[in-house]
Amino acid sequence: MPGLQTVALSVVAGRGARFEDEARSGWSHLLEHMVFKGAGGRSAKSIVEVIEAEGGNINAATGYERTSYQIRALRHGLDLGSAVLADLIQRPAMDAADLAREKQVVAQEIAEAADAPDDLVFDLAQTAAFNGQPLGRPILGSEASIGTTTPESLDAWRAALYGPESLVISAAGAVDEDALLVLAERDFGGLAPSGVLAREAAPAAFVGGTQAIARKLEQANVVLLLPAIGVRDADYFALRLLAEMLGGGMASRLFQEAREKRGLAYAIDAYCETYADTGVLGVFAGCAASDAAELVEVAAAEILGMTTPVGDAELSRAKAQLKGGLFMGRESALSRSEHAAGHVLTFGHTLTAEQIAAEVDAVTAADVARLAWRILSPATSAAAVLGPRGALKAAPAFRKALFDRA
Structure with missing residues (x-):
């Protein structure tokens, strides 16, 4: 995008809450939280600090069919941004104590959504439309379903969701395509194929x-x-x-x-x-x-x-x-x-x-x-x-x- 001094980098997995069974409801969203608690040898604080030190910011979002990790930075921040996102997706720490705390955080997020009528009513309508199916369950899951996770089970879920066949690396702004290709090969070229938990989403039926x-x-x-x-x-x-x-x-x-x-x-x-x-x-x-x-x-x-x-x-x-x-x-x-x-x-x-x-x-x-x-x-x-x-x-x-x- 000519004239910009900033770049946006997205690493998007074509996987999300729709790929969960009922027992794993909310795992994709919890995983998105957990990778920020530490990855690639960086602590949760240093992940944020290293990006902000380059004038950037980092974020992520989980949907039914996609999970996206995003960095906005000054134009020279693409190299670092790619390295950090690669660490989040491939090398999260998955510390047991962090997981216990993050389950509490997500439980509060679930409670907050239940207390917000203009959020809850959409979840209720979605449940009515697709009852008994992944599309009919909240992306956040439930306290019971996220409560069963362990560092090992959540890491296995990460390997299933973020395989090379489901990832797209996309950048816009002050970015050179050849440079992006070099970074993609450097940071994601060795990504292992999806784990055995990976499966295609079942067809959805609007039941009403x-x-x-x-x-x-x-x-x-x-x-x-x-x-x-x-x-x-x-x-x-x-x-x-x-x-x-x-x-x-x-x-x-x-x-x-x-x-x-x-x-x-x-x-x-x-x-x-x-x-x-x-x-x-x-x-x-x-x-x-x-x-x-x-x-x-x-x-x-x-x-x-x-x-x-x-x-x-x-x-x-x-x-x-x-x-x-x-x-x-x-x-x-x-x-x-x-x-x-x-x-x-x-x-x-x-x-x-x-x-x-x-x-x-x-x-x-x-x-x-x-x-x-x-x-x-x-x-x-x-x-x-x-x-x-x-x-x-x-x-x-x-x-x-x-x-x-x-």
């Missing part, structure tokens, strides 16, 4: 259902989900546009109808999450308990409205918004590095801005309407409501409004 929990809160938190498509599906950009028009911004249908016209919610939006083989179309809202039932009926009506082809102006505006968001992200070195790694893990190659724009522009109103019918055709949904008891009836009301029409 409801989760309704009464809690003394000022407002109801609502998440509504419908089964969607995977990231490799030909209708992927039609899904992105559908979510944008449904609830992606202030001009969206949900915002205008639920907030501007009816005053039912301060925050309401639609989104999509896509995995390798499946996905969800979701709506989130926070509202008064007395308005929850009406709000889900409005959401159902607006979703059903997407089965009728949209007008040219609405589709054009959604395309501009989607491309704007995608391209603004490309102006961040870390975002570009992460997206490039994701492209390689998903498609086997990177996608140019021009290719993405062409895919977005190729979507027609008929494509979006056809996809809306496709999403509704299984007659399956999931809903989670967390808040005052009077709001709980909104969970089953969503399915009724969508599928039990006269």
Whole structure:
């Protein structure tokens, strides 16, 4: 990226919580924590200090299908950054005392998520949608499942997740490709193949259902989900546009109808999450308990409205918004590095801005309407409501409004 004085380096494994069985739920996230406690002869403190001394910062994140380790640094920090990330991934200390402490830390993270209604409601909806499957379990796992780990079992899990066949090394910013290749060979060229615990993720099935929990809160938190498509599906950009028009911004249908016209919610939006083989179309809202039932009926009506082809102006505006968001992200070195790694893990190659724009522009109103019918055709949904008891009836009301029409 010409003109930048900084570099972003990502080492991304195409493995995450989706690859866990129930007994190992949360192990990938705990592992991501543990490698920072010491690696390659450096202590937890020195790992951070050596990066910050070069004007950089280090971070990591665990998802359902990926685990990412990231460094942002001044342009001369690429060499050190690569060496440190290689140590984290291949040579963590896995000290027993550190593991005991980190289990406590993650237990507090689990408790914090349970205490945050706008976090918990998404976990509840995910569980309702994919109950009994890895995608239906929280990425953090549970105190019971992470409590069974030992330094040896967690290190075996590390070897399974971070094998050479699942890793992508990606950099953006002030980086020279030839220099990066040299560092990749130096620091990762001897990486051993995955251990015997490695396995492919089982196909996911959206089963649907409801989760309704009464809690003394000022407002109801609502998440509504419908089964969607995977990231490799030909209708992927039609899904992105559908979510944008449904609830992606202030001009969206949900915002205008639920907030501007009816005053039912301060925050309401639609989104999509896509995995390798499946996905969800979701709506989130926070509202008064007395308005929850009406709000889900409005959401159902607006979703059903997407089965009728949209007008040219609405589709054009959604395309501009989607491309704007995608391209603004490309102006961040870390975002570009992460997206490039994701492209390689998903498609086997990177996608140019021009290719993405062409895919977005190729979507027609008929494509979006056809996809809306496709999403509704299984007659399956999931809903989670967390808040005052009077709001709980909104969970089953969503399915009724969508599928039990006269």
